Amino acid sequence: xxxxxxxxxxxxxxxxxxxxxxxxxxxxxxxxxxxxxxxxxxxxxxxxxxxxxxxxxxxxxxxxxxxxxxxxxxxxxxxxxxxxxxxxxxxxxxxxxxxxxxxxxxxxxxxxxxxxxxxxxxxxxxxxxxxxxxxxxxxxxxxxxxxxxxxxxxxxxxxxxxxxxx
Numbered sequence: 001x002x003x004x005x006x007x008x009x010x011x012x013x014x015x016x017x018x019x020x021x022x023x024x025x026x027x028x029x030x031x032x033x034x035x036x037x038x039x040x041x042x043x044x045x046x047x048x049x050x051x052x053x054x055x056x057x058x059x060x061x062x063x064x065x066x067x068x069x070x071x072x073x074x075x076x077x078x079x080x081x082x083x084x085x086x087x088x089x090x091x092x093x094x095x096x097x098x099x100x101x102x103x104x105x106x107x108x109x110x111x112x113x114x115x116x117x118x119x120x121x122x123x124x125x126x127x128x129x130x131x132x133x134x135x136x137x138x139x140x141x142x143x144x145x146x147x148x149x150x151x152x153x154x155x156x157x158x159x160x161x162x163x164x165x166x
Contacts, residue, residue, distance in 0.1 A: 004097070004099060009097045011135060012097045012100075012102055012132040012137070013095045013097050013102065015102075015130075015132050015135055015136060015137035016095050016097075016102045016104050016128070016130045016132065016137045017093065017095065017104075018137065019042050019128075019130060019136075019137040019138065019139060020090065020104060020106065020126070020128055020139075021090070022038075022042060023039070023042050023139070024088035024090060024108070025088075026038065026039050026042075027073065027076075027077065027086070027088060028086055028087050028088055029077060029078060029083040029084070029085055029086040030078070030085070031077070031078075034077065034078070036070050036074055039070055039073060039074075040066040040067070040069070040070045041066075041138075042138060042139055043066050043069055043138060043139045043140075043142075044131055044138045044139065044140045045065065045066060046064065046065060046140075047064070047065065047066065047069060047138070047139055047140050047141065047142070048062060048063070048064050048140070048141045048142070049062075049063045049064075049069045049072070049073075049139075049142045049143075050062040050063065050142070050143050050144075051143070051144055051145070052143045052144070052145045053145035053146060055145075055146040056124075056144055056145055056146050060072070060144070081115045082114065082115065083112055083113070083114060083115070084113045084114060084115055084117075085111075085112070085113040086110065086111070086112045086113070087110070087111050087112075088108055088109070088110050089108065089109040089110075089111070090106045090107070090108055090126070091106065091107050091108075091109070092105070092106060092107040093105075093106050094106075097132075100131060100132055100133060101129065101130065101131055101132070101140075102129070102130045102132055102137065103127070103128070103129050103130075104126075104127070104128045104130065105125070105126070105127050106125075106126045106127075107123060107124075107125060107126075107147075108123070108124045108125075108126045108144075109121065109122070109123055110122040110123075110124065111152075117153065118151060118153045119151065119152035119153045120149060120150065120151055120152060120153075121148075121149065121150050121152055122146065122148070122149045123146075123147045123148040123149070124144050124145055124146050124147055125144070125145045125147055126142070126143070126144055127141075127142070127143045128141070128142045128143075129141040129142075
């Protein structure tokens with residue numbers, strides 16, 4: 001049995017970090033050089049993507065396989081008119097490496113402006129199990145759970161109702 005060196009563990013951890021950051025970047029709107037093929041390549045062939053918790057289990061459900069995952073994700077991305085702008089910010093990263101597999105956890109903030117001009121701040125817990133081979137990580141199981149959401153387009157009206165003006 002080969003025990004991974006400290007350097008190998010660090011390299012695998014960095015590979016997981018890169019795949020999750022690239023995933024989030026591809027889901028931003030506008031995205032720089034979006035490619036559905038590249039988005040699919042970030043997942044293992046039989047990967048699972050699912051919403052968990054009371055809000056997201058119903059909203060997103062469970063998707064399995066690259067084609068199904070990419071189909072669901074691209075339904076929210078241009079040319080779909082869902083988002084006018086969307087940015088994902090990751091924090092609280094924790095990645096545990098166990099040989100050729102790794103499990104990461106993040107808190108994600110998503111700032112979105114929709115086609116109807118409404119805006120929202122959303123916070124979710126992201127968990128990703130990954131396979132790491134030859135310095136490249138691929139997501140084998142991705143979950144997202146909504147922790148918090150608030151409409152941002154309501155802020156000016158709320159401030160005005162409290163006697164304050166922006």
